[in-house]
Amino acid sequence: MKQNSQYEQLEKIPTRIARDANEACREVAQEIAALIRSKSDSNQKVVLGLATGSTPVPLYRELIRLHQEDGLSFKNVITFNLDEYHGLSQKHPESYWRFMHEQLFDHIDIPSGQVNVPDGKVATSEAFEYCATYEEKIEAAGGIDLQVLGIGRTGHIGFNEPGSPPDSLTRMIALDSLTIRDAAADFQGERNVPRHAITMGVGTILAAKRVVLIAWGQNKSDVIAEAVEGPETESISASFLQRHSNATFFVDQSAASRLTRIDRPWLVGPVDWKPSLIRKAVSWLSLKQGKPILKLLDEDYTENGMSDLITPRSTSYHLNIEVFNDIQRTITGWPGGKPNADDSQRPERANPHPKRALIISPEPDNDLLGMGGTLKRLMDQRHDPRIAYLTSGSLMVPDSEAKAMAEFAQELQPEADESLPRSTLRQLEEKSEFDLDSAEIRDFKGHIRRVETRSALRRLDVQPKRIHFLDLAFYQKGRPRQFRFEEADVSAVVELLREVQPHQIYLTGIEADPSALPAICFALVNQAIERCSGDDWLEDCRIWLYRLPERSWEIEEIDMAVPISPKELTDKIQAIYHHKSQRSQSPGGDVSLREHWQQTEKNTQDLAAQYDHLGLAEYEAIEAFQRWR
């Protein structure tokens, strides 16, 4: 296969890295539109293979725009969807049939008879025959001209879970446990997720004349790198696209971040050695060779594709010291700046002291998971931290927890017939697992999270007056993976920023999956901050990014590393444990509280171990931040 550049030499599937999902979708939509137009000019049908999931949503939005604004017609289009959950009727809120109609078909002029989505209600005993007919139908339509794909975290395309052979055809398949977990948020809990699906096979997909796979967000970066650069393997069904002669991956920068040309570019060609890349390469080398930075030799560099870093003027000795100092300077026990100290080499400035710090947390508990130790330090060092919870977090409270709390409240007021807890309890009892929470239930669950939040923060000596519950409306009205914020949400954040006028803002979600809550909150706050440009306080404000447990920082990404003592780590974990409603199976994802705190503990300890291996000081744990400019 022809490569565009030597940097792509390890990539076995052509991969286009776009600035963001919207840019990639515009390009893919243009290709689809060109195909539809060229075929309709000669009166031919176009057969499109379509995918579901949050990934293609912006692509479908762009196709709808092309239809409405540019007159693109879908009258000559026939579609075949990749897959459907088994057991779901078309009407079910999570059926792919319904998803496709809501996200695309209802907004374009495709004749309904030209739409094909596998039937989730087909009886298991008839599934084999049904699937063979689906294949025949595709063939009778002339085969798929262009197949759109997303990718699951197991590397699946369609629902071709690990173990799917390259010649597999449309069939019924059992879902992988990771896939079930990822779908839990859509189904109000893992136990409601169907265990089987009907899916086109890998062979069905490979038979398409053109294949386009799209992926966004850091969550997908590992699996993208494996599919593109790793061997073809049944454990990642997307890797079989390597044998397709006309497949392209379109990814955003976060999903591309593990490709060698981005992650370790010096291995594939000459690079422009910017300081952050030097830090990345040297720390990578140190960890790979199992040697502290200051002990790396010229030959360690030359044997690992980094000889151009070593020149007569800059030997390994000089380079080692330079990088060592660079990383050393990220470490500070003073996240709010150290008063009366030389701050020329410190991550945060000394003045003013104290600082007003605004910690923005998408949901209750994100603040503690990402930076509980640092929050405690800010308190201990007499700064003025405020914590703003953008959303109530009510969707993450299981019904069982809400019932227990409603019962408890009712116990205290047995005589009050029409009390709030009594009516909430009634509603909870009447609702089925699939029903969305009523406004009243959401409100009740939001109160549960408020109470937990206050007691969690009290554990760190943070008084309730420091807490701002914003309860933004987009969350109150929305549902997971389908949130869209509005003007009122942005204004509420602008108002808070102007009220607090912070010297520091702590923020998260920049590289998250664009449909996930942290990413939406990031975009929202970003707009709010932009709205404040020109405000005096913003001139003097630094923005620090923190990360949630799913993904920890790489050494080269860190601008501030705050060491956490064993005692502080214990305090942080204990504080997290006050979010009791999260301890059991949560409706959003069934990730238990234990898993969360264990992950956060592990990330901070692993990072401390990395600093130690690099030859810096040995700490119990480190919370890290990146400065956002």
Ligand code: GLP
């Ligand atoms: C499901 C679908 C896949 C989709 C994947 C990723 O498993 N069957 O077709 O690619 O989810 O979903 P998302 O795009 O929401 O990340």
